[in-house]
Amino acid sequence: MISFKDVSVKYPLGNIALHNINFTLEAGTFSYLVGPSGAGKTTILRLILGELLPSSGTVKVDSFQIGNKKFKDTAKLRQVIGVVFQDFKILAEKNIFENIAVGMYIKGFNKAHIQQEVIEALEVVGLPQKAHLFPAQLSAGELQRVAIARAIVGNRKIILADEPTGNLDPKTTWEIMKIFKNLEKEKTILFATHNTDIVNSMKRRVLVISDGQITKDKKKGGYEL
Numbered sequence: 001m002i003s004f005k006d007v008s009v010k011y012p013l014g015n016i017a018l019h020n021i022n023f024t025l026e027a028g029t030f031s032y033l034v035g036p037s038g039a040g041k042t043t044i045l046r047l048i049l050g051e052l053l054p055s056s057g058t059v060k061v062d063s064f065q066i067g068n069k070k071f072k073d074t075a076k077l078r079q080v081i082g083v084v085f086q087d088f089k090i091l092a093e094k095n096i097f098e099n100i101a102v103g104m105y106i107k108g109f110n111k112a113h114i115q116q117e118v119i120e121a122l123e124v125v126g127l128p129q130k131a132h133l134f135p136a137q138l139s140a141g142e143l144q145r146v147a148i149a150r151a152i153v154g155n156r157k158i159i160l161a162d163e164p165t166g167n168l169d170p171k172t173t174w175e176i177m178k179i180f181k182n183l184e185k186e187k188t189i190l191f192a193t194h195n196t197d198i199v200n201s202m203k204r205r206v207l208v209i210s211d212g213q214i215t216k217d218k219k220k221g222g223y224e225l
C-alpha cells in the first residue's frame with residue numbers, strides 16, 4: 001500500500017514541485033501516473049523511494065512512514081520496491097544474471113535461492129536463455145525485460161515504472177505492457193507515462209498530475225489530452 005497525505009515538495013532553490021498531494025494505492029493494484037513534462041511524476045516516485053523527503057505531509061509505503069524528518073530506513077524500504085526506468089539502468093560490466101541478482105545479494109539471500117528466483121524472473125519476462133550474456137548483446141526491448149526481472153526478484157511488493165516504454169518502438173511497448181499486465185495481480189504498480197495510447201488501451205486507474213497537483217483521479221481509467 002502507498003498513501004500520500006497532504007504532501008508538498010519544494011526543491012532547494014526551485015519552485016514548489018508538489019502542492020498538497022493526497023492519494024492511496026491499495027496493495028495489488030495497477031495505476032497510471034500521467035501528466036505533462038515537469039508536472040511532478042518523477043518527484044512522486046522519488047518520494048516513494050525515500051530518495052526525497054516531503055517538505056510537509058506524510059508518505060506511507062508498506063510499513064514505512066516518510067515525513068520531513070531524516071528517514072533512516074531507506075535501505076530497508078528499497079528492498080520492497082523495484083524500479084524500472086526509461087533508460088533501463090542496466091550495468092554494462094555485469095552479465096544479465098548478475099544485473100538481476102544484484103539487490104538479492106545485498107539483501108543476503110543464499111545462492112541457491114538467488115539462482116532459482118533469477119531463472120524464474122527471466123522466464124516471466126520471456127528471456128530464459130540470456131542469463132550469461134552481457135547487456136551489449138541485448139536489444140533495447142530485451143534490456144527493459146531485464147530491468148523488469150530485476151524489479152520483481154527478492155519478494156518486492158511494489159513496482160515503480162518511470163516512462164518505461166519511452167525508448168521502445170510500439171511493438172516492443174506492447175510486449176512490455178503484457179508483462180506488466182501479468183504482474184499486476186501480485187504487485188502494487190505505479191506506472192508514470194506520457195503515452196496516452198497505453199493508458200487508453202490497457203485501462204486502469206489514472207492519476208493525472210498537472211503543475212504539482214492531482215487534477216483527476218479516474219478509477220475507471222482512460223485519459224484524453
Ligand SMILES: Nc1ncnc2c1ncn2[C@@H]1O[C@H](COP(=O)(O)OP(=O)(O)OP(=O)(O)O)[C@@H](O)[C@H]1O
Nearest residue numbers: 011012014015017036037038039040041042043044
Ligand atoms: N532536483 C531538482 N531541483 C530543483 N527542481 C527540480 C528538481 N527535480 C525536479 N525539479 C522540478 O520539479 C518539477 C517536477 O519535476 P519532475 O521531474 O517530477 O517532473 P516529471 O513530471 O517527472 O517530468 P518529465 O515528464 O519531464 O519526466 C519541475 O518543475 C522540475 O523542474
Ligand SMILES: [Mg+2]
Nearest residue numbers: 041042043162
Ligand atoms: Mg519524470
